[in-house]
Amino acid sequence: MEQTGILIDPAAFQAYTELRKIAAEYNMEDELEVPQLVVVGETSAGKSMLIQNFIRFPCTFGAVDVATRCPVAYRLVHKPNLERGKIRVVQPKNINNPAELSGHLKVVMEQIQREERTGFTSKLYQVELESADYTDFEIVDVPGLIAGSGDKAARDTVEDLVEVYVRNPRFSIVLLKEASQLKVNAYGALRIRELCTLPKGRVTTFPPRHDYEEHMITIQTKFDTIMKTKNGTAVNGLIQQSCEDFGKTYFVNMIFDGYSMEDNLYKTNVEYIANLPQLEKERVDEWINNLNAAATQSSGNFQKFNSDYRELIGIDVVRQQIQQLWLKVCN
Template identity: 20%
Template sequence: MAAQGGISDPGLITLVNKLQDVFTTVGVQNPIDLPQIVVVGSQSSGKSSVLENIVGRDFLPRGTGIVTRRPLVLQLINRDKEANADEWGEFLHIPGQKFHDFNKIRDEIVKETEAKTGRNAGISPAPINLRIYSPNVLTLTLVDLPGLTKVPVGDQPRDIERQIKDMVLKQISKPNAIILAVTGANTDLANSDGLKLAREVDPEGQRTIGVLTKVDLMDDGTDVVDILAGRIIPLRLGYVPVVNRGQRDIDNKKAITAALENEKKLLRESPSIQEQEHILRNPLSGQKAEPYLDDAHQADPPRYQGSYPGFATKVHD
């Protein structure tokens, strides 16, 4: 069972969700250091696949360039499957409307993004709050941020790199944020944009989880176990291997459940990984996440209630 008050404690997450919604409604960018998981990585790192794997559904916009152009506050709410097996999403900006079609969730994210940023490649710090109810998720709050980029293209602002970096640093600098640093395994880990930025605010790797995507595309001779075991860049919370769906799989609408089974098969058949049983236990799915995520805050428990006790109590009530 999760430790009371830990980041995966449903009561705490409910309070955090309420606070996030209040701040978004009044146009304030989280003045309190809320416990949350912040997802960072380059444009091509596979962030979307990681988030969709966690949810188990296709719901995020895809394309070239910067697809995530506003922070997406993703509030996952676990529901009792026997009581209600339905899955749906709700947006803070459309109160009372349930989206049972996850394709329409994707369309609404695009529509609401363009309402703030236009159709061009600009970004905005104003978040989109999306709550997903499902029996297949762990109650969890994640913040997805625009993918890191270096060179502006097309209509992107000339300072797009600085804008995105500033936005990411503002989120991950908070001591109560767990950083989910997503890196493609087919790139040099030392050049990982997500890990580089994470190390600026978490140099000892105490609150960073490394997510290694595209492990099926790793170069020959690269020992994935050295990376996952932390012998290249050590992280206290470790690494998670992920096999992304290819573009053909996405175009053919391959179900994420089928993709996850394929991932499990590929990882178990890998000569480098098959004897590392602990690596195969994806800590971001199901109840396995509870002790894993709570461990991130054992040494430094959430402090925001002490900073704003009256306000937090009022919102909780």
């Protein structure tokens, strides 16, 4: 498998690997704190899709009728003796090939949906992956927060289990929302704030985490909704408002032309993930060029695209920002 590596600043990664060697020498590997991150957001915000684009192989299930039903921890383990570009599944133990993982998780989620009263459980399901290209990292994918007037019992169950992670100071937070969603309608962002800062936790004894935003980034998915806008003035205003509303925020569109992971072979999906950064760059740059051309030709005084915003857009930008959370924990 090619291009599965997670690229971390080489100096920082070297320092971390040296620390791991020392810990191993003194049998203290279990005491070496592994950076932990939780990915949160409303249902269908793209959490699972982001995780597999970060891990760089299709490890999550993609069925439209099956949701994440429990917290899933993807524990990445650095194994320098493995061949570069190869991934070994350690857990679940009955999975021998990474290509089998997404199908296995789908079965697990369907079983939880059938057997649990609310359709969800707080019990953690662990996936452990080894690679020479990984840094030690744990990424927890939790069920999507349920907005609206749906099943209250299910909504409460999900919010209880999400609190366990977002209120825990050991976890950095990646919040996903759709790019077209205004702050006033961003139920997921509002609930995360409340779960972190309420004086008393719903199910945990953690104190309020008032500084949670210092340990969180917001990823705005489905950026293609913004790319339908042909007016540079409107685009600049939308991005500026998003930055003001959500602080450290970045934009990504992980699917183009209606591509479906579920409808394609594993190998094809691996190639899609590997090629996504270049595809996205080409599409975004073409869109920006069209905005700038319209600004030059328009009698409506359209602005050109603010070039400062370009560095906020793209799956590689998002990966780098998640990696910065890794560095922040390790330093």
